[in-house]
Amino acid sequence: MKSPDNPASRFKWGAMLKKYWVLYLFIGLFGLLSVIFGVYPMLSSIFYSFFKTNTVLTQPEFVGFGNYIKLFQDSYFWDSLRVTLLFTVISVPLNLIAALALAQLLNYRGISSVARLLFKLAVFIPFITPDVVSAVVWKQFFNSNGTMNSLLKLAGIPPQRWLTSGGLAIMVLAFVELWKHVGLYTIIFLTNYQLIDQSMYEAATTDGANGWQMYRYITLPSLHPALMLNLVYAVIQFMKTYTVSRIITFGGPNYATNFLSYYAYSKYEKMDFGMATAIATFLFVLIIGMTLVGTMVRRRLNENK
Amino acid sequence: MKTNKAVTLLVYLVLGMISFIMIYPFLWMLFGSFKTNQEIIQHPLSLFPKRWVTSGWKGIMILSGNPIGHYFKNSVIIAGGSTLLVVFATSLGGYALYRKSNLPGFSVIETSFTLSLMYPAVLLLIPLYVIVLQLKLYGTGNYWGIIFASSTGAWGAALPFFLFKNFFQSLPYDLIESATLDGAGEFQLFYKIVVPVMYPVFTTATLISFLSSWGLWLPVLMLSRDMSTYNLAAMLVNLNSDLGVDLSMTAALSTTISLPVVLIFLITQRKVMEGIAAGSVKG
Numbered sequence: 001m002k003s004p005d006n007p008a009s010r011f012k013w014g015a016m017l018k019k020y021w022v023l024y025l026f027i028g029l030f031g032l033l034s035v036i037f038g039v040y041p042m043l044s045s046i047f048y049s050f051f052k053t054n055t056v057l058t059q060p061e062f063v064g065f066g067n068y069i070k071l072f073q074d075s076y077f078w079d080s081l082r083v084t085l086l087f088t089v090i091s092v093p094l095n096l097i098a099a100l101a102l103a104q105l106l107n108y109r110g111i112s113s114v115a116r117l118l119f120k121l122a123v124f125i126p127f128i129t130p131d132v133v134s135a136v137v138w139k140q141f142f143n144s145n146g147t148m149n150s151l152l153k154l155a156g157i158p159p160q161r162w163l164t165s166g167g168l169a170i171m172v173l174a175f176v177e178l179w180k181h182v183g184l185y186t187i188i189f190l191t192n193y194q195l196i197d198q199s200m201y202e203a204a205t206t207d208g209a210n211g212w213q214m215y216r217y218i219t220l221p222s223l224h225p226a227l228m229l230n231l232v233y234a235v236i237q238f239m240k241t242y243t244v245s246r247i248i249t250f251g252g253p254n255y256a257t258n259f260l261s262y263y264a265y266s267k268y269e270k271m272d273f274g275m276a277t278a279i280a281t282f283l284f285v286l287i288i289g290m291t292l293v294g295t296m297v298r299r300r301l302n303e304n305k
Numbered sequence: 306m307k308t309n310k311a312v313t314l315l316v317y318l319v320l321g322m323i324s325f326i327m328i329y330p331f332l333w334m335l336f337g338s339f340k341t342n343q344e345i346i347q348h349p350l351s352l353f354p355k356r357w358v359t360s361g362w363k364g365i366m367i368l369s370g371n372p373i374g375h376y377f378k379n380s381v382i383i384a385g386g387s388t389l390l391v392v393f394a395t396s397l398g399g400y401a402l403y404r405k406s407n408l409p410g411f412s413v414i415e416t417s418f419t420l421s422l423m424y425p426a427v428l429l430l431i432p433l434y435v436i437v438l439q440l441k442l443y444g445t446g447n448y449w450g451i452i453f454a455s456s457t458g459a460w461g462a463a464l465p466f467f468l469f470k471n472f473f474q475s476l477p478y479d480l481i482e483s484a485t486l487d488g489a490g491e492f493q494l495f496y497k498i499v500v501p502v503m504y505p506v507f508t509t510a511t512l513i514s515f516l517s518s519w520g521l522w523l524p525v526l527m528l529s530r531d532m533s534t535y536n537l538a539a540m541l542v543n544l545n546s547d548l549g550v551d552l553s554m555t556a557a558l559s560t561t562i563s564l565p566v567v568l569i570f571l572i573t574q575r576k577v578m579e580g581i582a583a584g585s586v587k588g
Contacts, residue, residue, distance in 0.1 A: 132562075
């Protein structure tokens with residue numbers, strides 16, 4: 001937008017502000033929130049990670065990459081990174097496959113519309129429930145003498161140490177997170193279902209395609225946009241997992257669920273802000289990196305088509 | 306397409322079982338709140354109370370010396386305040402970005418917002434604490450720090466923002482162009498043309514924002530000086546960290562926290578589910 005009587009760009013700001021002051025007024029609050037409470041704390045968090053800070057408000061001491069070097073020498077950090085990646089590698093496919101299956105079932109024509117709505121509500125309700133509530137309740141279910149072990153007893157299986165053995169604890173958290181989030185991924189798939197051209201199925205039926213072939217060659221490729229979207233969401237979601245390990249396992253047993261977010265938070269609680277923010281920044285860079293790689297792979301795939 | 310009776314039955318069965326697992330925790334907390342602690346521990350598989358008692362409910366009437374109404378009021382203030390702020394900021398901001406995205410400074414704001422979605426929200430709270438302290442938004446009975454922090458992209462503002470962005474992008478641009486030719490100013494344009502068609506998406510954004518901010522606890526715990534600004538969810542975290550966990554009180558408090566959001570969701574389910582899907586698809 002260049003106006004003829006004001007070609008010099010240094011006048012642009014003033015001219016634009018004068019002409020569109022209403023729009024600047026409109027964006028004001030959003031800008032204030034995004035900058036002061038969004039990007040500024042983010043940048044200062046990255047900034048802190050280069051300082052030795054025991055208290056943020058007193059004089060901080062610049063240590064360069066010191067916190068990062070300390071971090072990379074810390075075996076608990078590598079362990080924490082390992083369990084975070086493990087949890088993500090378990091949870092992402094688990095959630096996406098479960099959501100894909102649920103969406104297909106909910107889309108089945110044989111069920112009545114009332115039943116379909118009730119099933120949909122049941123699947124989605126955990127997503128709107130506050131995360132602390134679901135974590136607290138599931139924690140009781142998996143306690144040594146809780147619901148799960150009573151169920152096993154009924155089936156004649158010896159009780160399991162759900163929350164006190166490392167391998168099982170991470171599975172329990174993956175299950176609780178599945179219960180909580182699968183509804184969102186399912187709804188996003190279902191929205192995508194509505195966009196599929198129904199005449200493709202009719203044509204395929206006349207050509208004699210069976211149910212599986214139609215699913216494989218029509219439904220799945222049509223769900224590609226929702227799949228990509230859910231994949232990105234799920235990776236970001238599970239890399240940042242925090243609440244369940246804070247409420248259910250406290251990072252244990254023996255650091256088996258000491259996810260990066262939780263580990264950074266525990267550093268923060270010990271007033272080790274430099275290390276806490278270094279872990280947070282590391283996680284941030286990791287997430288951005290994964291998102292970028294995802295976008296690049298997707299672009300490459302689209303080119304090859 | 307033909308449907309097979311046996312397959313239909315199987316689909317009903319599988320979906321019924323999954324739905325039961327999804328709903329069971331809610332039934333457990335509701336009925337558990339009317340049981341004694343002993344009954345919850347000794348009979349983990351029975352759902353209905355053998356003897357209905359209200360000791361759990363009586364127990365949560367006073368939490369850490371304050372009546373439960375105090376925490377309920379704080380939940381309403383924090384969720385309500387943050388909802389108002391989020392809806393106000395994202396609707397006007399989203400509109401301004403749609404109307405003239407190339408104005409100086411606008412892209413900086415949008416990029417700032419998108420970037421802050423990626424940073425682990427939990428750890429954004431460390432610098433936020435410092436900012437809130439410096440801006441004097443921290444102290445006994447001061448909700449502002451909590452409300453501002455909860456209204457950013459890291460917590461509640463992401464979905465409403467994308468919801469509005471999608472909606473504005475779907476508006477026919479001719480509608481706006483013809484009004485500018487008629488000589489309408491920017492303010493008139495917004496008020497007369499955009500606001501009247503904005504109501505449905507406005508309601509959806511309000512609902513989603515309220516549902517997501519009702520259960521916030523981490524910003525509340527970290528940005529509160531004391532219990533004067535604790536909400537129900539923060540108290541549940543507190544109750545849970547106590548050494549001797551009182552199960553019937555936990556069940557009663559969980560029910561109290563869940564009931565409002567579950568009821569609001571059931572009444573407005575269509576709007577909420579469609580809205581969340583629509584807001585996510587662009588995110």
